[in-house]
Amino acid sequence: MTGKPRHIGVAERRARLGLRQRLAGSARAATPEEVADSLVALHGTDPATVYLAVGARLTDGGETVAQVDRALYEDRTLVRMHGMRHTVFVFPTGLAAVVHASTGLDIAAKARAGLVKDMVRGSDGRLTEEWLTEVEASALAALARRGQATVNELTGDEPRLKEQFLYGAGKSYESPQPVSSRLMRVLGVEGRVVRGRPLGSWTSSQFRWAVAPPHPHLPPAEARSELLGRWLTACGPATEADLKWWTGWKVTDVRRTLAAIGAVAVSLDDGLTGYVAAGDEGPVAGPEAPWAALLPGLDPTPMSRQERDWYLDPSLQPALFDRSGNVGPTVWWDGRVVGGWAQRPDGEMVWRLLDTGGVGSEARAAISAEAERLQAWVGRTRVTPRFRTPLERELSAE
Structure with a gap:
């Protein structure tokens, strides 16, 4: 008879988080590739998040920007592409085929069908699916010749990309849309193009496009x-709700896949059931010392789960999240969120504790040290989160 599932309590979950998310001092990584491989995916909707998330986990954050740029744009060991929930992430390049086949195919089919429908309807049939096929082939050929290009540069090579159609005709949100922007997004979710170098600094949200590196079809x-x-x-134990939220899959696909990989059920606090990878159900010792971290908005650690109460007091959420559920910059102490941070207009990093329980002088000193470490490598660069939260706004205005 099967025995009772092992219980994994909050203390062990926080220990696993500190070690496997590369946040504990002894677990920090030497390269951006190690960070990305450990976390599986770095949230890329806000370009600065990638650099700040990596920098928080490197043994020496001083060369963060140069190292991440090298990995993304020279060695191509990391790739920025659409993934789970139609969201942009940065993945290890070797994982691109896995992400595309596991989460991208259904999204891509819906995105293309939506574009064709909106384009034909919004142009009164002037722009057809056959026309679109011809234009995208021409645009991809131009992109391959250039290596990397902006949309404006591509429209110089293929002027038909400038064509517009009326989106949402008769609706309150009616607006003209260029074929170019919608088409490049569809090609992105189809895994045919990826983001290239930004037009500005590492905080810029304007990117060139590049033809996606070839990968096998799985x-x-x-x-x-x-x-x-x-x-x-990387993140277990996790509930079905966590897995469905992170992947964007149907719950039936989540359950089928858990069974396929032999995931092991464990009991969690509050009567919840979680899952760990096969062979990973044994006890995990905590880090050698408590740790502090300043994580950016949309960091993968706080954003990777739907069930967050074990590391984030629900009373803190109104200050640290925006109305759409995007997390802002957070301050961590030994496995839980205790506050938030921001950057003032003059570049100074400031932070505030919201949960002071168990946060003594040792914790405050460690948090201050992390703020100084972040300040040192960010330098004069001004970083404003793409999705701003109440506490971040308040701190940055002080």
């Missing part, structure tokens, strides 16, 4: 097993 079920196994190793 069976979706196989890809889902690979992705979920990696994620559980």
Whole structure:
């Protein structure tokens, strides 16, 4: 008879988080590639998040920008592409095929169908699916010749990209849309193009496009097993709700994949059931010392789960999240969120504790040291989160 599932309490969950998310001092990484491989995915909607998330986890954050630029744009060991929930992430390049097959195919099919429908309807049939196929082939050929290009540069090579159609005709949100912007997004979710170098600094949200590196086509079920196994190793234990939220899959796909990889059920606090990767159900010792971290808005650690009460007091959420559920900059102490941070207009990093329980002089000193470390490598660069939260706004205005 099967025994009672092992219980993994809050203390062990926080220990796993500190070690596997590369946040504890002894677990920090030497390269951006190690960070990305450990976390599976770095949230890329806000370009600065990638650099700040990596810098928080490197043994020496001083060369963060140069190292991440090298990985993204020279060695191509990291790639910025659409992934789970139609969101932009940065992945290890070797994981691109897995992400595309496990989460991108359904999204891509819907995105293309939506574009064709809106384009044909919004142009009274003037722009057709056949026309779009011809234009995108021409645009991709131009992009391959250039290596990297902005949309404006591509429209110089293929003027038909400038064509517009009326989106939402007769609706309150009616507006003209250029074919170029919608088409490049569709090609992105199809895994045919990826973001290239930004037009400005590492905080810029304007990117060039590049043809995606070739990758094998994997069976979706196989890809889902690979992705979920990696994620559980990095983030487990996790509930079904966590897994469904992070992947964007149907709950039936989540359950089917958990069974396929032999995930092990464990009990969590509050009567919840969680899952860990096969062979990972044994006890995990905590880090050698408590740790502090300043994580950016949209950091993958706080954003990777739907169930957050074990590391984030619900009373803190109104100050640290925006109305759409995007987390802002957070201050961590030994496995839980205790406050937030921001950058003032003059560049100074400031932070505030919101939960002072168990946060003594040792914690305050460690948090101050992390703020100084962040300040040192960011330098004069001004970083404003793309999704601003109440506490971040308040601190940055002081």
